[in-house]
Amino acid sequence: MNKPHENHREDVVGRANVEDTPELLQYYKELEQFSAGALWTVANKIEPWEPKSQSVPVVWRYKDLREHVLRSVDLVSAEKAGRRVIYLNNPGRTDVSAAVGWLYAGLQVMNAGEVATAHRHSASAIRFIMEGQGAYTVVDGHKMTLGENDFVLTPNGTWHEHGVEASGTHCIWQDGLDIPFVNAMEANFFEVHPDLSEPVTYPVDDMTRTWGNAGLTPGGGKWEKGYSPMFKYEWEPTYDALIKYASSTDGSPYDGVLMEYVNPVTNGPVMQTMGASMQLLRAGEHTKAHRHTGSYLYHVAKGQGHSIINGKRFDWSERDIFCVPSWAWHEHVNDAATDDACLFCLSDLPVMRAFSLYREQSFGENNGHQPLV
Ligand SMILES: [Fe+2]
Numbered sequence: 001m002n003k004p005h006e007n008h009r010e011d012v013v014g015r016a017n018v019e020d021t022p023e024l025l026q027y028y029k030e031l032e033q034f035s036a037g038a039l040w041t042v043a044n045k046i047e048p049w050e051p052k053s054q055s056v057p058v059v060w061r062y063k064d065l066r067e068h069v070l071r072s073v074d075l076v077s078a079e080k081a082g083r084r085v086i087y088l089n090n091p092g093r094t095d096v097s098a099a100v101g102w103l104y105a106g107l108q109v110m111n112a113g114e115v116a117t118a119h120r121h122s123a124s125a126i127r128f129i130m131e132g133q134g135a136y137t138v139v140d141g142h143k144m145t146l147g148e149n150d151f152v153l154t155p156n157g158t159w160h161e162h163g164v165e166a167s168g169t170h171c172i173w174q175d176g177l178d179i180p181f182v183n184a185m186e187a188n189f190f191e192v193h194p195d196l197s198e199p200v201t202y203p204v205d206d207m208t209r210t211w212g213n214a215g216l217t218p219g220g221g222k223w224e225k226g227y228s229p230m231f232k233y234e235w236e237p238t239y240d241a242l243i244k245y246a247s248s249t250d251g252s253p254y255d256g257v258l259m260e261y262v263n264p265v266t267n268g269p270v271m272q273t274m275g276a277s278m279q280l281l282r283a284g285e286h287t288k289a290h291r292h293t294g295s296y297l298y299h300v301a302k303g304q305g306h307s308i309i310n311g312k313r314f315d316w317s318e319r320d321i322f323c324v325p326s327w328a329w330h331e332h333v334n335d336a337a338t339d340d341a342c343l344f345c346l347s348d349l350p351v352m353r354a355f356s357l358y359r360e361q362s363f364g365e366n367n368g369h370q371p372l373v
């Protein structure tokens, strides 16, 4: 949806605008034989005036998917499937199995007492816990216990193993990985741990206890890896921080009260290719529309409302997941009269920022709100 003055035309000076002639068509054929082509036949497509995402806005409703996710437990064993996951397949990105842009996402289920084979890969990952008790992840010997709305990192190259304690319940979580991005870079390796399992060699939850204390850093603590040493970010301190921040800010007109999860050593993103944030929308809050580069996968951690994406309304409630493709107009609404809503967001912003590809624009017109199409 472009605003009227942004209807970019291709029949202007500076853009390719060559009409086919029999001679030119013959010429293009000849070039093809040498694995070559004339740029002006593709220039406007490969260099659009502005980003043209192939991803389409989608909301994946938990009430539609939950039963199907649970059914996978009876249909395939954890050993046979490797990982029992129902992935989110954006209709515009089925060729790369992405949920949006270059981000992959899926819903994984594990029964009490199950453990997945330890492995590592070049792709980085997060898990965001949706339901159940007793889930844990081991990353390079550090075991993290996980509860609802907690998220855990399994960065590029780290050995990791997921499981649910025998005393727990079945657990469902959202996986989020940069698999499509790493594949686009043609740099993806995958290894199964030689022992199929990895030992826990540190005290349970040590990384969050060491690095996750607001305003404090461990004396003599050293960390030089490209990802956060705080492997687990818990829901309670996150929500608490949002409430405190909300009491002293109006927040952003576009995002409400938003906090980014950070690597406590650098104050930068939690991993080099993917970042995450949690935003709070106050009761009845309706943000203004803007758009920016980057791909965004929202997970409704709390509450209910709707978002308008490129002029179309998408209703959401707790545990639903929806995406905002790059350069899509978007605004969010908390539909509740008294309760706040919280949106967890996984994105490729660190990539956008690292390569100076981030751009942002506000909608402006119509008091900042998109007309519904
Ligand atoms: Fe993995």
Ligand SMILES: [Fe+2]
Pocket (backbone or CB within 6 Å): 254, 255, 290, 291, 292, 330
């Ligand atoms: Fe935004």
